[in-house]
Amino acid sequence: MLHLRLITPSDRTDAVVRLIEGTVGTTHLVVLPGAARNPSGDVVMCDVAREAGDELIGTLRALDLDKTGSIAVENIDLSLSRRADKAEDEAPGEGADAVLWEHLADATHEESTLSVTYVAFITLATMIAACGVVLDNAVLIVGAMAVGPEFGPLAGLSTALVQRHPRLALRSLTALLVGFGVAMAVTVGFSLFMDAVHLFSQEKLDADRPNTGFVYAPDWFSFVVAVLAGIAGTLSLTSAKSGALVGVAISVTTVPAAANAAVALSYGDTKQTWGSTEQLLLNLLGIVLAGTLTLLTQKWLWAKHRGARVPSRGAPL
Template sequence: MRLVQLTIPTGKRQTILETLDERKIDYVVTDEDSSREYTAVVYFPLPAPAVEPVLDELQETGIDDDAYTVVVDAETVVSRRFQALREEYEHGDVGTDRISRQELQAEADSLTPTFSVYAIMTIISAVVATAGLLLDSPAVVVGSMVIAPLIGPALGASVGSVIDDEELFRNSVSYQIIGIILAIGAAAVFAWAVRITNIVPPGLNIASVGEISERLAPDLLSLVIALGAGVAGIISIATGTSVALVGVMIAAALIPPAAAAGIAIAWGQPSAAIGSTALVLVNVLSVNLAGLLTLWYVGYRPDNLFALGETQQRVRRRVLGLAVIVLVFAVFLGAITYSSYAVSNFEENARGEVETTLSEDEFSEYQLLEFEVVMDDNYPFVGPQRVVVTVGGPEGEVPPELADRLHERINQHTDDSVGVQVRSVGLVER
């Protein structure tokens, strides 16, 4: 429910009040004595879905943007006529549960802080995420998402496009671009400082850190997170519900991958930063794409009907452009996903070959103790570099025939040659 306060320009009092009467809207009018171009202020309660059509109709009577229109939440309205208004406008679907276009624009503006605050909070969030990744601490990484101020710019571009507010669109796009650069740059600088001061163990292999490795070689499921965040974010802001948790979800799609890219750069592995940087870009684009589609679906349009055709064409162009770019990135992520699938298959087949070989009579005295596939560092398309097999058995060296047999059988399952090490009391390498 909303309480609308509207200043009535000189000469428009009767027209505005007749419009409210025709819609059976209760109102209270107070005279304005500030010696300006307004004669009165009218107050009237409305169900949330009625705000946009009523304000649009009042604007058609001659209310311009210079007039003051204030829309505030109303906790309770007791009125039989108001109940009839609710029944007329509320139908229980997303389209009627949404807030007005005017409120949406104000909400999008309010979610974006000033540039200095945005820059500082983005840098802090990236630094905290970098620390969390290096510590392999999911709790710290989640904490970095909470303080990230990304939801405003991420949703503002979609809102600006749909309601024909190009200034909001340009500002939001600029904020997003600057935010990505700041996040990756801050993460790289902080990770470099951590590395050269030996705060982390010297020679740390970042690929061995779980929180980092999963973002250096992202898969196609990462796209689902970004699309879901975009839809959820728009529905939250459009229905006037809390956007705090959705903001965390959007930050989850952007801040940790940006921090992982910065870490890879600081470790002198730019190829390892490719996957995480691609993940950041595809997530940003996916959030914008999902936001655009969702806003248009729930019925938001520009206030000027003459601009509807132009806005619709602009939205279509942007949706098409975003969809094509996201599709290209999706193919890239799909290739990474397939590469990971192939590695998993190789690991399973290689283990099977080891178990089969050790079950043969001539090697039956040996027992598999440990099996490990060591990956190369060719990010984002990592592959097996060598297989390490640890067996237990009689004292002495492991027969060379065992290493030869395992090398031959394991390499049947890969196009590239993979080294095989067999360890026991001694070590045989092939």
């Protein structure tokens, strides 16, 4: 279930209330006339089944409520109510299959914004991965994958392509390019420093690395894994199962490939640099392609399902 808290201009409250009452899957409607102060107006609250939430939120935005008032949405972790159970039963489809496009766009907007924190995380992840590839330590590689924040911009790019949102696409591409660019540049300097203090060496980089040699040897398995990870990551975002993102993060070799490219570049090893760059680009392409196709499929399936659903309880306006 979702909880909606709305601030509505007084002259639109009746229309909003009728809309909520006419939407299948809503319950616990509360109206507080004149309760809002900034912006001034009435406060309307209700609970709505997740599978009915996207349509209701979209219709509220069509009433310009996001401009003249406010629309706040929260997830309800626990709701002990027979009315809530009935609302979920009446709503078409399953909540786990529903995509809240407004929430997805907002989440990916935040995750794909180039910020100091984002650059710091991706740089630290790349430096950790650099230690992992030189030492051939799989634990460090997995740790670096988990720290890396790059799935946010990748999901943002997929969302932008599906929603035709050029500003989100540009923001996501900027975060990816600048983030990896800064991370790899800093890691080159880090590698030179580690070599100077005799912790890194070209002999270690050129040695047989059974645990981490895959990061500069791209093949079709790399692309297949990236596609599968992209599907899983997108589903975890749209179904609000964020815990699955950890598994996605440690299944693709974006950050380790960038790290290996940076270390190899510091030693002038063009073969490993190019191989790692190919691995990085292959993984990025696979994730974006899979994420975009997953969102398009979800959009088509949900539109088909909504087209065959039962009518709402009444005319919304």
